[in-house]
Amino acid sequence: MNINALRAFVIKEFHHILRDRQTLTILLLMPLVQVVLFGFALRSDVRDIRLAVVDPMPDHATMDLRARFVGSARFRIVEVFKTPDAIEPLFRRGSADVALVFEPGFANDLESTEPAHLLVAIDASDPNTGTTYLNYTRAVIQAYQSELNARSNQVRIATQTRMRFNPTLESVNLFVPGLIALVLVLVSALMTAISLSREKERGTMEVLLVSPLRPQQIIVGKVLPYLVLAFANVLTALLAAWAIFHVPFRGSIALLLSESILYTLVSLALGVLVAARTSSQRAAMLTALLATMLPSALLSGMIFPVASMPGWLQPVTNIVPAKWFIVIARGIMLKGVGLAILWRETLILSAMALLLLAAAMRSFKPRLD
Amino acid sequence: MRTLRFLVRKEFLQIFRDRFMVAQMLLMPIIQLLLLSSAATFEVKTAAMYVVDRDHSETSRGLVDRLQASRRFMVVGASASTEPGNEMMLARKVGVILSIPADFERDIVRTRSGSVQLIINAEDGAAAGVTQSYAAQIIAAYANELGAQLTPLVRATPPIQVHARGWYNPELNYRDYMVPGILVQLVTVIGTLMTAMNIVREKELGTLDQLSVTPLSQSVFMAAKLIPFWVIALVELTLGLLVARFVFHIPMLGSITLVYFAAAVYLFAALGVGLFISTLVETQQQAMFVTFFIIMVYLLMSGLFTPVRSMPEWAQWMAQLNPVKHFIAIMRSILLKGAGPADVAAPIGVLGVFGVVFLTLAVRQYGRRIG
Numbered sequence: 001m002n003i004n005a006l007r008a009f010v011i012k013e014f015h016h017i018l019r020d021r022q023t024l025t026i027l028l029l030m031p032l033v034q035v036v037l038f039g040f041a042l043r044s045d046v047r048d049i050r051l052a053v054v055d056p057m058p059d060h061a062t063m064d065l066r067a068r069f070v071g072s073a074r075f076r077i078v079e080v081f082k083t084p085d086a087i088e089p090l091f092r093r094g095s096a097d098v099a100l101v102f103e104p105g106f107a108n109d110l111e112s113t114e115p116a117h118l119l120v121a122i123d124a125s126d127p128n129t130g131t132t133y134l135n136y137t138r139a140v141i142q143a144y145q146s147e148l149n150a151r152s153n154q155v156r157i158a159t160q161t162r163m164r165f166n167p168t169l170e171s172v173n174l175f176v177p178g179l180i181a182l183v184l185v186l187v188s189a190l191m192t193a194i195s196l197s198r199e200k201e202r203g204t205m206e207v208l209l210v211s212p213l214r215p216q217q218i219i220v221g222k223v224l225p226y227l228v229l230a231f232a233n234v235l236t237a238l239l240a241a242w243a244i245f246h247v248p249f250r251g252s253i254a255l256l257l258s259e260s261i262l263y264t265l266v267s268l269a270l271g272v273l274v275a276a277r278t279s280s281q282r283a284a285m286l287t288a289l290l291a292t293m294l295p296s297a298l299l300s301g302m303i304f305p306v307a308s309m310p311g312w313l314q315p316v317t318n319i320v321p322a323k324w325f326i327v328i329a330r331g332i333m334l335k336g337v338g339l340a341i342l343w344r345e346t347l348i349l350s351a352m353a354l355l356l357l358a359a360a361m362r363s364f365k366p367r368l369d
Numbered sequence: 370m371r372t373l374r375f376l377v378r379k380e381f382l383q384i385f386r387d388r389f390m391v392a393q394m395l396l397m398p399i400i401q402l403l404l405l406s407s408a409a410t411f412e413v414k415t416a417a418m419y420v421v422d423r424d425h426s427e428t429s430r431g432l433v434d435r436l437q438a439s440r441r442f443m444v445v446g447a448s449a450s451t452e453p454g455n456e457m458m459l460a461r462k463v464g465v466i467l468s469i470p471a472d473f474e475r476d477i478v479r480t481r482s483g484s485v486q487l488i489i490n491a492e493d494g495a496a497a498g499v500t501q502s503y504a505a506q507i508i509a510a511y512a513n514e515l516g517a518q519l520t521p522l523v524r525a526t527p528p529i530q531v532h533a534r535g536w537y538n539p540e541l542n543y544r545d546y547m548v549p550g551i552l553v554q555l556v557t558v559i560g561t562l563m564t565a566m567n568i569v570r571e572k573e574l575g576t577l578d579q580l581s582v583t584p585l586s587q588s589v590f591m592a593a594k595l596i597p598f599w600v601i602a603l604v605e606l607t608l609g610l611l612v613a614r615f616v617f618h619i620p621m622l623g624s625i626t627l628v629y630f631a632a633a634v635y636l637f638a639a640l641g642v643g644l645f646i647s648t649l650v651e652t653q654q655q656a657m658f659v660t661f662f663i664i665m666v667y668l669l670m671s672g673l674f675t676p677v678r679s680m681p682e683w684a685q686w687m688a689q690l691n692p693v694k695h696f697i698a699i700m701r702s703i704l705l706k707g708a709g710p711a712d713v714a715a716p717i718g719v720l721g722v723f724g725v726v727f728l729t730l731a732v733r734q735y736g737r738r739i740g
Contacts, residue, residue, distance in 0.1 A: 022651070026658045034665065041684035044411070044675045045498075091536055092706070115530045124535025125705050127543045128411050129676050134533050135502035142509055145529050154516035155477055157432075157508050158484040161501055163491035164458065169498060171675075186661060194654050281653045282566050283390050289562065289661070290397045293668075294554070298408045303674045305493040307464075308412045316404065327461070330492050341460050 005213055009221040016195075017225055027191070031183040031233040035240045038179055043171040044303065046074070046132045052087055052096040053080045061107035061116075065144055069100070072140050091123050098122050098133050110148065165334045173248065176241040177329030178302025180234060181322040184260065185267045185292045188230045190285065192271030195222055197284040200275075215364050223268045230264040231257075250336030256329065259342075262349050263325040267292075269356035270321075276363035296322040324349050372585065376593030384597060394563070398555040398605055402612055406551050409674065410543040413499045415440060416464040419454035420447040426474035428515065432485070435511045436467070441503045454488075464490045465500060477515060537706055548619050549700035550673040552609040556632070557639050557693055558664055560602040564643030565660045567594055568735075569653050587736050591644065591728070598643075599636050606632050622707030631699045631713065635720045638692040641727025648734040667693040692723045 017024060051069055055062050069075040078096055081087070090096040101119035103109070109116035120137050124130030146156050166173050199205040208218055234257065241247040249256070271288060278284040298304065299313075300322035306314055317323050324345045331337045331345075339346065385391055418436065422429050436442040445463060446453065457463040466488040477483040487504055491497040535541055571577040580590065610628070613619040642663065650656045670677075670684065671693040677685055688694045695716040702708035 020652070020654075023655050023658065026655065026662070030658065030662050034662075037666065038669055041670055041680045041687075042675050043679040046676070046679060048678070092712075110529070118529055118531050120531055120533045122533065122535050123537065124539065124541055125537040125546065125701065126676060127535070127538055127541040127546055128409075129679075130535050130538070130541060131411070131499065134535070135499065138506065138531060138533075139502060141529060141531055142505060146509065146512070148529075149512070149516065154481065155512045155519060156482040157477070157512040157515075158482065159487055159505055159508050160484060161487045161489065161504075163497055163501075164488050166491035166497075169491055174492070182665075186665075190657065190661070191654075194657065198654070279389065280387065282563075282570070283387065283393065285566070285653070285657050286390070286393050286397075286559075286562065289558065290393070290401065293558075293661070293665070294401055294405055297668070297674075298405045301493070304409050304411060305496045307493070308410045308414065308496060310407050313404070313407050317408075331459075331461075334492060335459055337459050 005211070006217045006221060009213055009217065010224050013195075013221055013225045017229065027187060027229060028232065028236070031180075031187065032236045032240055034183055035176065035179050035237045036244060038175060039172045039241070039245050042175050042303075044128075045169060045171055046129055046136070049075050049098055049133055049136060050078045050096045051075045052078055052090055052099040054082070054084050054087065054099060054101040055080060056082050056102065057104040057106075059105075059107040061110050062102050065141070066100075068140055068144055072136075074136055075140070087121060091121075094123070096123070097129075098137055100137070172241075172245045173334060174330070175302065176237075176245065176247050177326050177333060178297075178300065178322070180237050180241075180260070180329065181263065181300060181302065181325045182293070182296050183233060183237060184230055184264055184325075185270075185296050185322060187233055188226055188264050188267035189271040189274065189292050190288045191226050191229070192222055192268050193274040193278075193284040193288040194281055195226075196272060196275035197278060197281045200279070201281055216361060219272055219361065219364060223265075223272065226268060226271075227261070227264055230267075231261060234260040234264075247333060249333055251332035251338060255338060256332045259325065259328050259332070259346065259349070262346070262353060263321060263328075265353045266321045266349055266356060269353055269360050272360035273356055273363060276360055295320050299323065300326050302326055318348075321349060321352055324352075373589050373593055376585075376589065377596050380593055380597045384601070394559055394601060395605065395608065398559065399608060399612055401555060402548065402551055402609055403616065406544050406548045406617065409547045409551075411496055411499060412543065413441070413496050413503065415443050416500050417445045417462065418442040418465045418467055419457055419463045420444055421449065421451050421454060421466065421468040422447060423449055423471040424469050424473040428474040428477060428483075429469045431515075432469065432508065432511055433467070435507055436504065439503070439507050441500075441507070458488070458490050461490070461492075465504070467504075478519065481516075481519075544617055545619050545705060546701065547673075548613045548617055549704050550671075550697045552606065552613065553693060553697045553700055554668060554671075554673060555609065556602050556606050556636070557667065557696075559605060560598055560636060560639045561643040561646075561664060562657070562660050563601075564594065564598050564640045565646040565656045566653055567598075568644065568647035569650055569656045572651065573653055587732055591732050591735065595640055595644065595728075598640055599633075602636050602640070603629070603632060619704065621704050623703035623709065627710060627713070628700065628703055631696065631703070631717050631720070634717055634724060635692060635696040635699075637724030638720050638727055641724055641731055642692075644731035645727050645734065648731055667691055670694070671697055673697060692720055695719055 053066060066077065070077060084101050087099045099121040101121065103117050106116050118141065120134065122130050122133045149156055163169055199208065242249065274288045275284050278287055299317045299320045306317050306323065328342050328345050331342050420433055433444065437444055442465065446457060451466065451468060454463060454466040458466060468486040473483045489497045489500055538545055571580065614621060646656055646659050650659060670688050671691055677688050677694065680688065699713045699716050702713060
């Protein structure tokens with residue numbers, strides 16, 4: 001065991017990284033640019049809904065309801081027709097999202113004992129926004145209806161809703177933890193995978209293997225500089241989130257930073273494992289990419305909640321480290337909880353880090369094939 | 370022409386020599402398609418609900434029953450105080466807290482109006498909105514029911530009956546919508562990344578200098594680098610479409626020929642970007658990072674996950690410059706809406722322009738290096 005050799009090796013690795021200014025710039029700037037760009041651009045909320053109205057016989061009730069849609073701030077009436085045939089071409093061109101179709105004599109029906117019918121057609125080719133359109137439309141109609149009920153002395157139950165932890169349903173608050181998870185896994189898993197497999201490809205790995213360094217030390221030496229780099233990324237990303245988007249930090253920053261280091265370790269171990277199992281930079285990269293980018297974006301709950309996924313898929317998400325990190329980061333940032341509640345997720349991440357590191361050490365053979 | 374044929378063959382041999390890579394390129398996308406296409410949904414299945422009932426009346430119990438009966442809500446705990454519910458929400462064990470005040474029943478009987486409080490865990494954003502609207506519908510229906518009981522003479526049915534119909538995807542099947550988009554993404558990742566790595570690898574190994582002293586013209590060299598990945602990407606698209614058709618039963622309303630035509634044009638743009646990056650950078654590591662950055666921007670701003678129309682205006686303009694966005698829109702409208710050549714001519718034209726621009730840039734850049 002030679003601690004001096006290890007130190008020299010780590011210093012050499014740092015030199016390698018610092019020498020390549022171009023890559024270093026990309027590495028330091030990329031996470032920042034991404035958090036800023038996506039923080040502004042990614043929104044799952046629906047704001048401007050284009051409404052087409054079919055009103056064959058306008059009366060006071062249809063005008064009243066139409067006025068409510070206009071007044072709701074979310075809706076904008078793009079066109080009013082007399083017959084329903086006009087909707088189809090409008091939808092096909094994609095110039096309307098929702099169509100509200102009245103029947104003739106809407107006001108009369110409302111006053112009689114027969115129910116008044118109302119058809120709501122939505123462009124559901126995107127089911128996610130389609131559902132949202134429908135819900136907002138229903139909400140406007142419901143508000144109108146409960147007012148009618150109140151007039152006719154019917155029962156009204158007012159629901160006071162509180163959206164806890166994110167009252168305005170601001171997308172950026174939810175995406176920032178996910179973006180950090182995504183950027184970290186990309187930087188750490190890919191960089192280590194590439195750095196190790198490059199040594200293999202260039203034949204310098206042989207030199208390392210006959211040196212007095214042990215395989216474990218080689219791994220530590222490779223991993224350490226990227227841990228520092230990834231930590232710098234976390235800091236810049238969090239700073240951007242706080243300064244530009246005013247994302248809340250309700251819990252302990254120290255805990256958040258330690259959890260980020262833990263998660264980075266998992267990603268780095270993943271990178272070492274990939275490098276140990278592949279033979280070329282290309283193969284390492286492709287494997288690392290396919291194993292990290294899409295799963296971390298889709299199976300982690302970053303955009304789509306895990307609870308919404310089909311039953312068979314939910315257990316699969318458990319092996320995605322980003323999922324656990326996102327639960328932790330949201331817990332600390334939005335809910336202000338600490339280890340008392342997040343111990344389970346932390347334990348899982350630690351177990352993942354240990355397992356992956358052990359697997360990586362084992363696959364990392366001290367001799368060449 | 371003969372040289373080109375030889376070169377293309379050489380490239381193919383080089384790619385297929387690495388069995389692992391071939392398996393990666395062909396198998397991984399299929400696995401990903403199978404896994405990921407089911408993940409992208411905001412659908413809310415059953416929300417775990419905590420009930421704080423301070424009224425303990427028949428009416429309050431009725432409300433809880435209605436919410437449970439809808440199968441959208443499942444009561445996982447109840448007590449007279451909010452504290453345990455709060456704790457459970459912090460630990461993600463509860464998604465909704467329903468709080469019914471004392472005198473709820475008395476208020477309804479006397480004044481015809483009562484109020485309840487709903488606290489929703491908004492940690493998951495979009496899902497919280499959906500949960501809220503389900504709850505609002507059930508509560509409104511219950512209010513009507515109560516009204517009918519209290520004053521039987523007034524109408525029993527709600528005055529307005531809303532009939533909803535979703536066009537193009539009546540069952541609101543998320544998979545139908547996601548599969549074409551994810552397919553595009555996978556073809557793009559493989560195509561762009563592989564081409565980006567290709568030339569720079571020759572640079573790193575030093576074989577590029579050898580090539581540049583041979584009597585090869587720039588465009589022949591570029592074509593030889595491009596064609597293999599173009600073919601591989603199309604093969605991959607075919608595999609993906611087969612999975613989409615026979616595993617997921619995605620409706621394919623439009624013409625498949627049109628899909629291939631659009632893909633052929635699109636791939637020039639996607640691979641052109643890769644080639645351009647490849648000529649620009651010096652190491653595979655750099656190539657990879659630049660490509661990742663670009664792919665991530667492509668991916669997240671393509672409308673695959675979040676609608677382009679929800680983005681701020683400047684981002685929507687940026688999205689217009691994103692070939693992935695256009696190709697996803699084309700695939701969705703051909704497969705799901707049955708759009709014909711006339712409907713998608715404009716976006717295909719845009720893709721063609723992107724292809725020409727990127728390829729020209731790549732050839733130029735490569736030429737400059739040799740010069």
